[in-house]
Structure formats: structure tokens, C-alpha cells
Amino acid sequence: MTTSKKADRQPNSREQQRLETRRSLAEHAIRLFSERGYDETTVEEIAAAAGVSARTFFLHFSTKAAAAFPDHDARVHDFVTRLNAGAPHVNPLSQLRSTLDARLDGESPSRLVRYRLLAEVPELRNEDARTDRDYEKAIAAYLILHWGDTIEAEVRANAIANALIGVARATLSAGGIYGIDARAATAEILWRMFGSPFDDPLHSV
Amino acid sequence: MTTSKKADRQPNSREQQRLETRRSLAEHAIRLFSERGYDETTVEEIAAAAGVSARTFFLHFSTKAAAAFPDHDARVHDFVTRLNAGAPHVNPLSQLRSTLDARLDGESPSRLVRYRLLAEVPELRNEDARTDRDYEKAIAAYLILHWGDTIEAEVRANAIANALIGVARATLSAGGIYGIDARAATAEILWRMFGSPFDDPLHSV
DNA sequence: CATGTAGGTACAGTGGGTGAAGTTAATACC
DNA sequence: GGTATTAACTTCACCCACTGTACCTACATG
Numbered sequence: 063m064t065t066s067k068k069a070d071r072q073p074n075s076r077e078q079q080r081l082e083t084r085r086s087l088a089e090h091a092i093r094l095f096s097e098r099g100y101d102e103t104t105v106e107e108i109a110a111a112a113g114v115s116a117r118t119f120f121l122h123f124s125t126k127a128a129a130a131f132p133d134h135d136a137r138v139h140d141f142v143t144r145l146n147a148g149a150p151h152v153n154p155l156s157q158l159r160s161t162l163d164a165r166l167d168g169e170s171p172s173r174l175v176r177y178r179l180l181a182e183v184p185e186l187r188n189e190d191a192r193t194d195r196d197y198e199k200a201i202a203a204y205l206i207l208h209w210g211d212t213i214e215a216e217v218r219a220n221a222i223a224n225a226l227i228g229v230a231r232a233t234l235s236a237g238g239i240y241g242i243d244a245r246a247a248t249a250e251i252l253w254r255m256f257g258s259p260f261d262d263p264l265h266s267v
Numbered sequence: 268m269t270t271s272k273k274a275d276r277q278p279n280s281r282e283q284q285r286l287e288t289r290r291s292l293a294e295h296a297i298r299l300f301s302e303r304g305y306d307e308t309t310v311e312e313i314a315a316a317a318g319v320s321a322r323t324f325f326l327h328f329s330t331k332a333a334a335a336f337p338d339h340d341a342r343v344h345d346f347v348t349r350l351n352a353g354a355p356h357v358n359p360l361s362q363l364r365s366t367l368d369a370r371l372d373g374e375s376p377s378r379l380v381r382y383r384l385l386a387e388v389p390e391l392r393n394e395d396a397r398t399d400r401d402y403e404k405a406i407a408a409y410l411i412l413h414w415g416d417t418i419e420a421e422v423r424a425n426a427i428a429n430a431l432i433g434v435a436r437a438t439l440s441a442g443g444i445y446g447i448d449a450r451a452a453t454a455e456i457l458w459r460m461f462g463s464p465f466d467d468p469l470h471s472v
Numbered sequence: 473c474a475t476g477t478a479g480g481t482a483c484a485g486t487g488g489g490t491g492a493a494g495t496t497a498a499t500a501c502c
Numbered sequence: 503g504g505t506a507t508t509a510a511c512t513t514c515a516c517c518c519a520c521t522g523t524a525c526c527t528a529c530a531t532g
Contacts, residue, residue: 251423
């Protein structure tokens with residue numbers, strides 16, 4: 063077992079080997095979570111399926127739940143990048159809207175399977191609230207950057223960020239369960255909430 | 268240690284003794300979390316401080332984090348009761364609004380300390396997303412009850428519930444950190460979002 | 473080819489959480 | 503009042519997520 067997966071000796075760089083191990087761990091983790099349930103799957107089993115030791119699992123993912131979202135960090139980073147790539151003087155909420163729309167448009171069917179898993183396994187939903195909170199922090203930071211770092215702006219930015227992510231989570235989850243178009247549902251619900259009254263939130267109080 | 272806290276033999280009913288143990292566990296848990304931090308406090312220490320065994324802790328709270336919110340279940344139940352106590356034909360969103368307003372009005376300063384702890388200890392925030400999800404479920408169920416059990420209503424109800432709780436969480440957390448009036452901030456942000464466009468959400472699409 | 477180092481392993485430990493069997497004392501019932 | 507029941511708690515043994523540490527080994531690179 064120790065050398066089985068290293069037998070396919072290619073001119074792979076070490077980094078590629080590492081990525082392959084990580085990919086394999088995530089793949090088997092998601093498969094096992096789906097097949098037998100989250101609680102019924104141990105990290106030991108995931109690691110064994112991927113042909114590595116249990117300790118190695120935690121060199122790639124900080125928690126058992128994190129293996130279900132292997133590209134989370136990259137996606138958050140990508141989201142932040144797009145958020146800040148807007149034209150300099152565009153309304154921050156408009157920029158936020160178009161970035162979120164683009165993100166929801168790009169959701170592949172294969173990812174919807176992930177959201178279905180998320181919706182159906184409460185352990186995963188509970189344990190990986192961290193996932194959402196990263197987006198909330200990113201959105202709040204973006205808004206504060208544009209609105210100024212006052213207490214009032216901070217409260218408002220956090221409130222909006224939490225509400226946005228809450229709606230997105232609910233509709234993506236529904237997308238996973240019912241196969242409905244998450245983008246359309248989210249867009250409709252979301253932007254009716256965050257319409258005109260919030261275009262200039264700090265001066266219309 | 269085994270009989271120390273049973274020495275004060277009163278004509279207490281067993282139930283009162285049980286409640287006293289629970290209260291003591293929660294009190295020491297919150298104190299220890301505040302004093303030395305969440306991760307630096309073990310369940311064993313909490314139990315020892317309350318004069319009971321570690322196993323007993325889990326007869327009262329299902330997780331370590333749950334001890335920080337000892338009255339959570341009662342509060343959710345109370346919330347649901349008030350929600351459904353409205354006049355029969357009142358607009359569900361109006362009822363929701365007044366119930367939430369009342370809840371936020373009733374937040375005592377001592378509870379704000381709790382929210383401060385919540386805001387400052389990410390482990391607690393992450394680990395007890397369950398707290399929020401109970402409210403989300405309650406609100407969504409209430410809206411579905413009034414709107415009908417269609418997929419569309421369900422998606423919409425969940426989205427609104429998540430957004431509401433997101434805003435409430437953000438502002439309560441700000442209330443804990445900055446001591447600002449959570450009710451005022453939440454009310455202002457929240458009800459501008461959920462204003463007129465949502466008064467008749469199922470027929471104005 | 474020598475050497476540093478990245479990726480992995482083995483091992484031992486901590487701590488949250490559970491199941492099961494036993495103890496004690498309050499209570500219910502006669 | 504005496505006996506049976508049972509609720510609250512304890513002890514013990516266990517599982518599993520997660521961590522620290524020391525070690526190994528093969529790739530990389532000068």
C-alpha cells in the first residue's frame with residue numbers, strides 16, 4: 063500500500079503528485095459521503111481509499127468537512143479578485159451584483175450535486191458554515207473599502223453581506239434539491255431586496 | 268466531590284436539582300470560555316467547576332458549544348409561539364416583523380455580553396450556526412404555512428428566512444461589540460430590505 | 473554526486489462525544 | 503411505612519477527529 067500509487071512513475075513534478083493526492087482525497091471523500099453518509103465515513107477510510115495515511119489527509123485538509131469543498135479557497139480568492147476588478151467609479155452594490163450574478167451563472171451541474179449533498183447532510187451544512195463566512199467577510203470588506211471604515215458602515219456592510227450570502231445559500235441549496243435555476247431564483251429574490259433603496263445606503267438614512 | 272453539592276439537602280424536587288446542575292454547568296461554561304477562551308477550556312474542566320462528572324455534562328448539553336446558549340431551545344419555542352399568535356388575517360411578513368422587533372427589543376444587556384462572546388470567539392460562531400438555523404427553519408415554516416407548500420414558496424421562504432437571520436446576526440453581533448442599539452440598526456436595515464416589494468411576494472412576480 | 477527539502481509515514485497523545493452498566497436517593501404506590 | 507421504580511449521576515471503555523514530533527525517502531538542484 064505504501065508505494066502502490068507511486069508505482070506509476072512519471073516525469074511528474076512533486077507538486078503534481080501533491081495535487082493528485084489532494085484531488086484523489088477530495089474525490090473519494092465526496093463519493094463516500096454520498097454513498098454512506100458523512101458520519102458513517104471516517105477520515106481513515108477516505109485516506110485508505112486514496113492510498114495514503116490518515117495523517118496525510120490532514121496535511122491537505124484542515125477538517126474532515128473541508129474535503130467536500132476542495133476548491134473553496136480558490137473560489138473565494140477568485141470571487142474577491144473579480145469583485146475588485148470593476149471600473150473605479152462603479153457603484154459598489156452594482157459591482158457586487160454583477161459579480162454574484164456571474165458566479166451563479168457559472169455554476170456547473172456537477173457543482174449542483176455538491177449543493178445537493180450539502181442540503182441533505184446537515185452535518186456538512188453545519189460544520190462548513192465557515193465556507194459562507196469567508197464570502198461574508200469578503201463582501202463586507204469590499205463594501206467597507208468603498209464606504210469608509212466607520213462603525214455605521216461596518217454594521218451595514220456586515221448585515222448586507224450576511225443577507226446576500228443567506229439568500230444565495232438558500233437558493234443554491236434549492237437548486238441542488240429541485241434542480242431549479244439557482245441563478246434566476248437568486249437574482250429575482252436578491253435584487254428585489256437590494257434594489258433602489260440601497261443604491262446610496264449611507265446618505266439616505 | 269461526589270456528594271459535595273448534594274449536601275445542601277433541601278426539599279428540592281429532583282427536577283429542581285437537575286435544573287440547578289444545568290444552570291451551574293452553563294454558568295461555568297460561559298465564565299470559562301470568557302476567561303480563558305473556548306479552545307482552552309475542556310468539558311472536563313467545566314464539569315469539575317460545576318461539581319459533576321464530564322459524562323453528566325453531555326446529559327445536559329449535546330455539544331460543548333451548546334452550553335454557551337443554555338436557553339436556546341426555549342427561546343426558539345417562544346419565538347415560534349409568538350409568531351403564530353398573531354391575528355388570523357394579518358400579513359405574514361408584518362407578523363414576522365413585529366415578532367422580530369419584539370424579540371430584539373427584549374434583548375437585555377446581559378445577553379449582549381453573550382453576543383460579544385459570540386462575535387469574538389470564531390469557534391463559537393462557527394460551531395453554533397445550528398442556533399441560527401433553528402430560527403431560519405422556524406421562519407421558513409411559518410411563511411410556507413401561509414403561502415402554501417409549493418416549490419416556489421419554499422425557495423422564497425428559505426431565502427427570506429436566511430436573509431433575515433443573517434441581518435439579525437450581524438447587527439446583534441455589532442451590538443455586542445460596539446454596544447450600539449441592535450434593535451434600531453436591525454430594524455432600519457432589515458425593513459428597508461423587506462419593505463413594500465415583499466408585501467405580496469407571491470403575486471407580484 | 474551531495475545535499476536540502478517536500479511529501480509522506482508511524483506513533484503517541486488530547487479532547488469531544490457515546491454506549492452500557494451500576495449506584496444512590498427521591499418518588500410513587502400500596 | 504415499606505417496597506418498587508426511576509431520574510440523575512458516575513465510572514469505564516470506547517470511537518474518532520485532529521495535532522505534535524520524529525523519521526524516512528525520493529525528487530530537485532547546484
